[in-house]
Amino acid sequence: xxxxxxxxxxxxxxxxxxxxxxxxxxFLTLIGAIPLGLIISFGSMSRFAPLRWLTRTVVxxxxxxxxxxxxxxxxxxxxxxxxxxxxxxxxGRFTAVTTAFIINYAFYFSEIYRGGIQxxxxxxxxxxxxxxxxxxxxxxxxxxxxxxKRIVPPMSNxxxxxxxxxxxxxVIALQEVIWMxxxxxKGNRGYAGLIWPLFxxxxxxxAFSGIVTILLNRLEKKLSxxx
Amino acid sequence: MKKIFTQxxxxxxxxxxxxxxxxxCSTSSSSxxxxxxxxxxxxxxxxxxxxxxxxxxxxxxxxxxxxxxETGSTETDSASGDSDLAAIQExxxxxxxxxxFEPMDYQDENGDWIGFDADxxxxxxxxxxxxxxxxxxxxxxxxxxxxxxxxxxVWNGMTLTDEVTSAMATSTPYCTNYQVLVYPAASAADxxxxxxxxxxxxxxxxxxxxxxxxxxxxxxxxxxxxxxNTLMEVAAGTSDAAVIDVLMAAAMTGxxxxxxxxxxxxxxxxxxxxxxEQYGVGFRQGSDLVDEFNxxxxxxxxxxxxxxxxxxxxxxxxxxxx
Numbered sequence: 001x002x003x004x005x006x007x008x009x010x011x012x013x014x015x016x017x018x019x020x021x022x023x024x025x026x027f028l029t030l031i032g033a034i035p036l037g038l039i040i041s042f043g044s045m046s047r048f049a050p051l052r053w054l055t056r057t058v059v060x061x062x063x064x065x066x067x068x069x070x071x072x073x074x075x076x077x078x079x080x081x082x083x084x085x086x087x088x089x090x091x092g093r094f095t096a097v098t099t100a101f102i103i104n105y106a107f108y109f110s111e112i113y114r115g116g117i118q119x120x121x122x123x124x125x126x127x128x129x130x131x132x133x134x135x136x137x138x139x140x141x142x143x144x145x146x147x148x149k150r151i152v153p154p155m156s157n158x159x160x161x162x163x164x165x166x167x168x169x170x171v172i173a174l175q176e177v178i179w180m181x182x183x184x185x186k187g188n189r190g191y192a193g194l195i196w197p198l199f200x201x202x203x204x205x206x207a208f209s210g211i212v213t214i215l216l217n218r219l220e221k222k223l224s225x226x227x
Numbered sequence: 228m229k230k231i232f233t234q235x236x237x238x239x240x241x242x243x244x245x246x247x248x249x250x251x252c253s254t255s256s257s258s259x260x261x262x263x264x265x266x267x268x269x270x271x272x273x274x275x276x277x278x279x280x281x282x283x284x285x286x287x288x289x290x291x292x293x294x295x296x297e298t299g300s301t302e303t304d305s306a307s308g309d310s311d312l313a314a315i316q317e318x319x320x321x322x323x324x325x326x327x328f329e330p331m332d333y334q335d336e337n338g339d340w341i342g343f344d345a346d347x348x349x350x351x352x353x354x355x356x357x358x359x360x361x362x363x364x365x366x367x368x369x370x371x372x373x374x375x376x377x378x379x380x381v382w383n384g385m386t387l388t389d390e391v392t393s394a395m396a397t398s399t400p401y402c403t404n405y406q407v408l409v410y411p412a413a414s415a416a417d418x419x420x421x422x423x424x425x426x427x428x429x430x431x432x433x434x435x436x437x438x439x440x441x442x443x444x445x446x447x448x449x450x451x452x453x454x455x456n457t458l459m460e461v462a463a464g465t466s467d468a469a470v471i472d473v474l475m476a477a478a479m480t481g482x483x484x485x486x487x488x489x490x491x492x493x494x495x496x497x498x499x500x501x502x503x504e505q506y507g508v509g510f511r512q513g514s515d516l517v518d519e520f521n522x523x524x525x526x527x528x529x530x531x532x533x534x535x536x537x538x539x540x541x542x543x544x545x546x547x548x549x
Contacts, residue, residue, distance in 0.1 A: 010336065076368070079375035088322045088362045088377030173363045185455035186479070187329035190336050193484030195459060 010189050011197045018180030019204050022166045025098060025176065026208075029162060032102035037109030044114055055110075062107040067100070068168050074100040075172045090175070097169040105162060112154045116147035149223040156216040163209045177201045311514040312355070315379055321352040324364045324378035326453070329478045330540040331384035332361070343402075343540040344382050350532065354523045366453070367434055370394045373511050380516065381509040384474065386436040388504075396512050398520045400505030401533075402545050405496040406440045407476050409461060410468040412490040418468060422498045430460035430469040436504055437470035440495045446470075455479065458486050470495060474545065505547070 002008055043055035062070070075096040079085040086092035120143050128138035170179040181198035184191055315321055323345075325332040331344040340361045352359035364372045369385075372378045373395060386404060387397055408429075410418040424446035431438040433450035437457075441448050449466050451457055457469035458479060476491040496503055510516045527533045528548055537546040 014338075072368075076371050076375050079377065080371070085376055088324070088372070089360060090362075092377070171365060172368070173365050175363065182453070182455070183327050185459065185485075186327045186453060186475075187333050188327055189334050189338065192329055193455075193458070193479045193486050195462070195485045 007191060007194075010191060011184060011194065011200070014180050014183070014189060015177055015197060015201060015204065018175055018177035018201075019208075021094070021169075021174065022176045022204070023208070025094070025101060025166045025169060025174075026162060028098050029101040029105055029166075030159070032098070033105035033109055036102060036106035038113055040106055040110035041113035041117065044110060045117065059107050059111065062104055063111075067104050067165060068171050070104055071097055071100040071168060071171055074103075093172055093174045097172065097174050101162075101165075101169075105158065108158055109155070112151050112158065113147065115154070116151035117143060119150050120146045152216065152220045152223060156213070156220070159212060159216065160209055163212060164205060177204050309513070311379065311511060311516045312519060315355065315357055315516070318357075320358045320360045321348070321355060321380070322360045322362050322378045323348045323352075324369060324372050324381045325361050325383045326363060326366050328384055328454075328475070330474065330542065332382075343536055343542050343546075344384060346536050346539075347527070347533070348382050350527065351520065351523050354526075355519065366432070369509070373509065379510070380520075384472065384506050385509055386472075386504045387507045388436055388439065390434075391507075391509060394512070395509035396514050396517045397510070398508040398517055398524065400507050401524060401547055402506035402542065403503040403547060404472050404474060404506055404545060405494050405503045406437045406470050407473045407491040408468050408470055408493040408495060409458060409476050409480060409489050409491040411461065412488050415490055415492075419492055421493055424468075427467045430457035430466035432457060432471070435471075437472070437495075440499060440501075441470045443499055444495065458489060461489060462486055474542070477541075 040055060040059070043051055044059060046052045046055070075086060075093070086096040124142050124146075125138050128142050133141070166176060167178045169176050173179070175183075178198070178201050180188075181201040184194040184197040186192065325340070325344070327333055328342075330342055332340060332342045333345075335341050345361065348361070349359050362378050364378060364381075369381045373381060381395065384402070384404070385391060387400060391397065408418060408421065408424075422444075424441055424444040427446050428449055429441045429446040430449045430451055431441050432454045433452065435454065437454070438448055438450060449460060451460060454469075454471040454475050457466070457471055460466040461469045462485070473491070473494075480486045480489040480491060508520055510520070524533070533546060534543070534548055537543050
């Protein structure tokens with residue numbers, strides 16, 4: 001039986017190792033980008049014009065260039081300019097990739113947040129002011145929860161995309177699951193010329209995005225009582 | 228009025244946070260470099276003063292003494308300069324840039340790097356008195372990886388093409404190699420003995436010696452990410468044939484692989500009237516590691532280590548022993 005063979009088990013253990021990196025990258029990106037995106041969205045809604053324009057310019061740059069290019073720039077440009085180096089080992093590559101993902105996703109999230117915040121009717125803020133609430137009271141008690149409910153569907157979209165975008169990390173040789181799948185074509189751990197491991201990685205992505213989808217749907221249901 | 232004021236305050240606060248974090252990043256890195264510069268300066272000073280204390284003659288004798296004797300002072304001098312050797316000995320590791328390339332660099336069942344290149348890289352690190360670290364890289368970016376200092380050498384069955392020799396400091400060649408045409412075994416009769424590839428779609432690794440050879444022989448090329456991917460192109464029928472290194476073709480086609488129905492034969496170097504290619508190790512331009520490597524290699528050839536390792540990996544015909 002193929003699923004019990006030594007070949008299958010060796011490949012799966014290598015793919016698991018790669019998948020662990022994928023999952024770590026996924027969660028670290030979310031942990032970093034979700035709060036950072038909120039800060040950025042305040043910047044792009046600021047009434048202080050220079051800050052607003054600065055933030056919107058950076059949003060344009062980050063959204064207007066491919067993530068794969070941003071990863072290359074973040075990893076290679078600082079050491080080439082002798083500013084600092086991430087290090088050539090696995091840790092250095094992982095840190096650089098995580099940084100690139102957090103920045104990229106934070107700017108995308110910030111626009112979703114901005115839409116969510118600006119979608120709450122102005123009348124509610126005015127009502128808050130009439131009741132004598134401070135600006136931060138209005139944000140945290142009136143706007144924030146409604147914003148969260150509004151942004152769940154577009155955020156789910158981005159988060160599912162993130163699951164698959166993690167595969168871009170292999171451009172600077174981070175050994176995530178697709179890299180591991182490809183490695184058996186050239187030869188890895190005593191097996192060479194195997195094609196199936198690359199296609200088998202789809203199982204990992206489908207399982208992972210399936211779980212994420214279920215969790216996000218639950219979250220959406222929980223928030224539905226706001227209507 | 229009040230709400231506008233608080234909002235401005237909030238946005239100023241955020242701007243401050245952004246600004247502070249930026250300056251914090253830049254100062255932390257600059258202070259780190261300042262520290263290291265300071266410490267190396269201090270070391271240099273202390274070694275100088277010890278020299279002066281030991282022998283006043285030495286200090287006055289000057290240049291000859293510096294070059295022959297005081298290893299301590301030359302080491303610290305060069306560490307602050309651009310000696311790769313000193314930098315590597317200071318950090319204690321030689322980072323070897325590789326790709327997964329049987330039989331040169333590949334992983335055994337336990338995930339440890341072995342292969343002709345990997346085994347000798349371990350010995351080279353030992354020779355330099357440092358630890359070895361293997362770092363998988365994306366082959367297209369090998370020069371950038373070297374220049375950025377992410378790796379210290381490219382040691383991965385690298386063909387010494389003009390592109391390579393103009394962008395890196397390379398060692399003396401240690402292995403010969405030639406490009407072969409890989410095609411479906413079923414249609415072998417159409418491919419054997421070809422001297423021109425005109426009219427064929429040939430899959431090649433982007434930036435490889437095989438790409439150059441195919442273009443020189445008039446093929447239309449399909450550049451893909453790795454040599455392994457070229458075989459998938461042929462197996463899937465999306466390309467007529469592939470051009471890869473003979474060492475790789477030998478390891479990856481035929482019985483016991485996913486490419487049992489592929490075969491190879493044509494020596495494209497012969498077809499072009501070219502000499503065989505040669506493999507070398509690449510270092511940063513101007514690196515003093517090249518001389519260290521050549522001395523190391525001569526020593527290991529002389530004591531039979533190289534031949535022994537070549538036999539282990541079936542490279543006895545390819546390795547250069549002189």
